[in-house]
Amino acid sequence: MANPKLAVWKFASCDGCQLSLLDCEDELLTVAGHIDIAYFPEASSAYVEGPYDLSLVEGSITTAHDAERIQQIRAQSDKLVTIGACATAGGIQALRNFADVSEFTSIVYARPDYIQTLETSTAIAAHVPVDFELRGCPIDKGQLLEVLGAFLQGRRPQIEDGSVCMECKRRGTVCVMVARGTPCLGPVTHAGCGALCPTYNRGCFGCFGPQETTNTGSLSGKLTELGMSNSALVRVYRTFNAASPGFAEASEVAGGGRMLVSARENEPEPHKDTADKHTRPKSQPETDS
Numbered sequence: 001m002a003n004p005k006l007a008v009w010k011f012a013s014c015d016g017c018q019l020s021l022l023d024c025e026d027e028l029l030t031v032a033g034h035i036d037i038a039y040f041p042e043a044s045s046a047y048v049e050g051p052y053d054l055s056l057v058e059g060s061i062t063t064a065h066d067a068e069r070i071q072q073i074r075a076q077s078d079k080l081v082t083i084g085a086c087a088t089a090g091g092i093q094a095l096r097n098f099a100d101v102s103e104f105t106s107i108v109y110a111r112p113d114y115i116q117t118l119e120t121s122t123a124i125a126a127h128v129p130v131d132f133e134l135r136g137c138p139i140d141k142g143q144l145l146e147v148l149g150a151f152l153q154g155r156r157p158q159i160e161d162g163s164v165c166m167e168c169k170r171r172g173t174v175c176v177m178v179a180r181g182t183p184c185l186g187p188v189t190h191a192g193c194g195a196l197c198p199t200y201n202r203g204c205f206g207c208f209g210p211q212e213t214t215n216t217g218s219l220s221g222k223l224t225e226l227g228m229s230n231s232a233l234v235r236v237y238r239t240f241n242a243a244s245p246g247f248a249e250a251s252e253v254a255g256g257g258r259m260l261v262s263a264r265e266n267e268p269e270p271h272k273d274t275a276d277k278h279t280r281p282k283s284q285p286e287t288d289s
Contacts, residue, residue: 004053007039011059016138017084018042050076060086060121074128082124085137085240094121094243097259135208137240160191164204167195188214210246230255
């Protein structure tokens with residue numbers, strides 16, 4: 001039996017999540033023995049035509065051309081997994097969603113009339129059905145290997161759905177916000193980084209985006225007690241996952257301008273195959289009843 005075919009696609013992004021795949025090194029060699037990497041320009045100029053059994057998609061949709069291209073990729077992909085904050089929440093480039101993009105282009109480019117771009121940066125799931133979302137800026141290579149392994153074994157990925165605070169507890173890391181008064185987004189941020197920043201006495205920056213259910217109102221109140229101004233609250237919520245619903249709403253409450261459009265607005269219905277046990281349409285894994 002032929003190995004399943006894997007394709008890796010890039011949209012508006014920094015390539016960091018693709019590099020996480022390459023950073024798997026020895027583990028990637030093991031995976032490569034069970035899956036054919038048919039298209040991965042970051043790693044090879046080789047190209048094998050689709051259809052593909054699994055597509056990994058990095059980056060957000062920022063041009064009309066890319067909006068068309070993702071439709072074509074979805075059509076030739078049995079399973080489609082988005083990787084990273086850009087693909088799952090629009091990325092830091094989704095700051096344009098809160099302002100007038102034409103003003104940005106007029107300042108940055110000598111000939112803005114040459115620039116063809118959309119007014120917003122949106123997640124892949126706002127355009128096509130997605131089978132699984134892997135968070136992070138960048139993604140964690142261990143989680144990526146788990147997703148690939150789950151695909152090969154026909155099961156659902158075992159990706160933690162807790163908060164960064166839970167990772168701190170397991171590591172025995174002292175809470176930087178309680179013990180030192182350091183502002184931290186850990187209580188509302190999706191786990192996955194291993195509590196990297198708190199381990200080095202820094203507050204969480206929210207790289208993995210908000211949990212499915214967050215209490216940003218309570219956290220904002222605590223951050224205000226620690227001395228953060230409303231403008232500082234807006235900045236702390238508007239970074240890698242600025243347009244994700246949980247963080248975008250919190251920044252608006254703090255006094256930031258309203259988003260012109262959500263990074264996930266008009267999200268399509270789940271793909272017909274997402275009912276399979278080993279897939280899911282959102283960023284949280286299934287739980288056994």
